[in-house]
Structure formats: structure tokens, C-alpha cells
Amino acid sequence: MAGPICFYVPSHIIDHIARNARRAGLDADAAQRTAVASAAIRQQRQTLATTSMDALTTPRPGQGDRQIFDDQQRFETGGKLVRGEDDGPAAPANVNAAYDSLGATREFFREVLGRDSIDNAGMTLLGDVNYGDKYDNAFWDGTRMVFGNGDEQIFQDFTRDVDVCAHELTHGITQHTAGLIYTDQPGAMNEAFSDIFAACVDQFVQKVDAGEHNWLIGEEVMAAPMYGEAIRSMAHPGTAYDNPVLGKDPQAGHMSQYVPDGDPHINSGIINRAFYLSAIDLGSYPAAKIFYAALQSLWPHALFTDCAYLCAEQARLLARDGKVSRNAPQTIRAAFREVGVA
Numbered sequence: 001m002a003g004p005i006c007f008y009v010p011s012h013i014i015d016h017i018a019r020n021a022r023r024a025g026l027d028a029d030a031a032q033r034t035a036v037a038s039a040a041i042r043q044q045r046q047t048l049a050t051t052s053m054d055a056l057t058t059p060r061p062g063q064g065d066r067q068i069f070d071d072q073q074r075f076e077t078g079g080k081l082v083r084g085e086d087d088g089p090a091a092p093a094n095v096n097a098a099y100d101s102l103g104a105t106r107e108f109f110r111e112v113l114g115r116d117s118i119d120n121a122g123m124t125l126l127g128d129v130n131y132g133d134k135y136d137n138a139f140w141d142g143t144r145m146v147f148g149n150g151d152e153q154i155f156q157d158f159t160r161d162v163d164v165c166a167h168e169l170t171h172g173i174t175q176h177t178a179g180l181i182y183t184d185q186p187g188a189m190n191e192a193f194s195d196i197f198a199a200c201v202d203q204f205v206q207k208v209d210a211g212e213h214n215w216l217i218g219e220e221v222m223a224a225p226m227y228g229e230a231i232r233s234m235a236h237p238g239t240a241y242d243n244p245v246l247g248k249d250p251q252a253g254h255m256s257q258y259v260p261d262g263d264p265h266i267n268s269g270i271i272n273r274a275f276y277l278s279a280i281d282l283g284s285y286p287a288a289k290i291f292y293a294a295l296q297s298l299w300p301h302a303l304f305t306d307c308a309y310l311c312a313e314q315a316r317l318l319a320r321d322g323k324v325s326r327n328a329p330q331t332i333r334a335a336f337r338e339v340g341v342a
């Protein structure tokens with residue numbers, strides 16, 4: 001089941017880097033290659049070679065088993081199979097980081113939300129590392145999770161931050177549930193759900209709750225010269241970065257800043273912040289249960305107001321069943337009103 005290809009670093013950032021890196025004294029070649037490669041991936045979905053799997057564990061169907069491939073710096077997915085489920089660590093280290101990230105994402109969905117892999121039927125999880133040459137991005141192509149190495153000036157290896165994998169895999173889950181289309185308000189919600197569960201997986205791994213988390217997306221993949229920047233801030237949309245190479249974070253955090261037909265990564269800040277406000281009050285996992293229930297009852301062309309209504313409705317049902325606190329419906333309504341969705 002193929003959906004749209006979702007890139008981790010949005011095109012407005014990649015394009016800004018490609019235009020401004022050289023002026024800022026950085027080597028712009030990697031960023032320009034990334035921009036070109038991303039466009040090519042968008043145009044032609046690559047046919048996947050089935051590689052032989054000598055001496056590695058064969059995935060059991062329907063168990064959410066993992067398979068990690070090394071693309072060996074080629075711009076082609078499905079390279080050499082290097083680690084299967086329950087196989088020991090393999091070289092290089094990013095193979096194991098990808099294996100662990102896929103595992104953490106799978107476990108969060110299983111333990112906290114009761115979901116069995118992307119399709120809720122134990123779909124095998126495929127991950128590719130070392131994709132391309134200093135490739136400054138990561139993406140979910142509808143069938144597999146693909147990580148670039150970064151150029152080490154702007155981005156580092158994309159396996160470094162578990163929220164990369166969690167964000168991208170959630171696009172697969174959205175594709176199998178609400179099927180939100182990738183434009184305007186449904187597109188912004190599609191993006192927001194990916195950030196929401198990415199933040200929750202981050203907290204799941206770090207064993208922290210809403211109040212102790214930084215609510216940043218992608219801060220661990222920024223290379224040393226970009227230390228302290230991030231790709232998005234869920235607590236304070238529009239403040240994640242501001243520098244000559246990346247540009248200035250354009251994310252909206254309130255309906256008054258909504259960009260009609262804007263990039264989904266820009267308007268997603270509104271729903272991200274509504275989740276953040278809910279999680280601070282209810283705890284991240286109860287808030288995640290509510291938003292996950294809403295995701296399953298949303299539909300492809302749903303609007304923000306539908307999301308607000310369904311979150312409050314699901315909060316009421318979950319509160320009735322003792323799964324979230326009694327005040328959850330009111331907290332959810334207040335959070336959406338605070339970002340101008342009512």
C-alpha cells in the first residue's frame with residue numbers, strides 16, 4: 001500500500017540550505033545533491049531488489065520483525081541485508097541505531113497504544129542506512145524507512161534521533177488509518193500526528209513525561225555547527241531555528257498564523273501545540289491515547305475542527321472507561337481553543 005513519500009527535513013529547509021550554504025562558508029554540494037535526489041525520489045519510486053539473506057534471520061510474517069539494509073552510499077534502496085530480528089549487532093554502528101529506533105517505535109505503539117506495527121497486522125519493518133552520498137534527509141517511501149548520513153556540516157546521520165524513525169513510521173500508520181491527504185488542513189494534521197507520536201517515542205526511550213521533555217523535533221540530527229537548533233518546536237512553533245543556513249522557522253502555532261494551502265510542515269504547528277498543551281496537563285501517554293483514538297476515526301479530508309471535536313469525544317469515552325483522567329475532555333477543548341481551533 002503506497003502513500004506519498006514523506007521527507008523528514010521539509011523542502012523549504014533543504015531549498016534554503018542549497019541556496020545559502022556556500023555564502024555561509026559551507027560546502028553546498030551535499031545540500032544541492034540532496035535537493036536533486038529528493039526531487040528524483042518524488043518522481044520515480046524505485047523498484048526494490050530482493051536481496052539474498054545468507055546467514056541472517058528471515059522475518060516471520062506478521063510479527064513486526066525488523067530488517068536493516070546497508071545501501072552503501074548509493075542512491076538506491078534495498079541494498080545489502082545486514083541485520084534481521086534477533087541477529088546480534090552489526091557494523092557500521094548506524095545499522096544498530098536504525099534497528100533500535102524501529103524497535104522503540106514498534107514497542108511504543110504496541111505497549112502504549114496497543115497497535116501491532118504499521119498496519120496493525122505485524123507488518124515487517126524495513127530500514128535502510130547509508131542511503132546516498134552525504135544525503136541530508138531521511139524518508140518513508142510507503143514501504144520502508146530510509147536514512148541518509150547527513151553532510152556533517154548541517155545534519156548528522158539521521159539514525160541518531162529516534163524521532164526521525166518514529167515520525168516517518170507514523171506516516172505509515174496514518175496511511176493505514178485516517179488516510180489524511182497531504183495538503184492544507186488534512187496535510188497539516190498528517191504531519192502533526194507524525195510529530196506527536198515522534199515526541200512520545202522520544203519520551204518512551206528517555207523514560208520522561210511531558211514536563212521533562214524538550215518537545216523539539218530533530219535536535220539530535222543537527223551537526224556540530226548547528227548545535228542548539230532543531231527542525232521544529234512543538235511547545236513553541238516558529239522558534240526551532242533562526243540562522244543564515246537554515247533560514248527562520250516559519251511554523252504557525254495559532255490559527256491567526258494559518259497559511260492557506262501552506263506546506264503541511266508549517267500549519268502542523270497548530271495541532272502540535274494543541275497536543276503539547278494537552279500532554280502537559282494530562283501526561284503524554286493519556287494525551288497520546290486520545291489523539292490515537294481520534295486518528296482512527298478521522299478521514300482523508302478532515303479539518304482541524306473535526307480533529308478537535310473527535311479528540312474531545314474520544315477523551316470523554318476514554319475517561320468513562322477510566323483510561324484517562326476525568327477532566328480530559330475539558331483539557332482537550334481548552335487546548336484546541338488556545339490555538340484558535342474551536
Ligand SMILES: [Zn+2]
Pocket residue numbers: 006007008167168171191194
Ligand atoms: Zn513528515
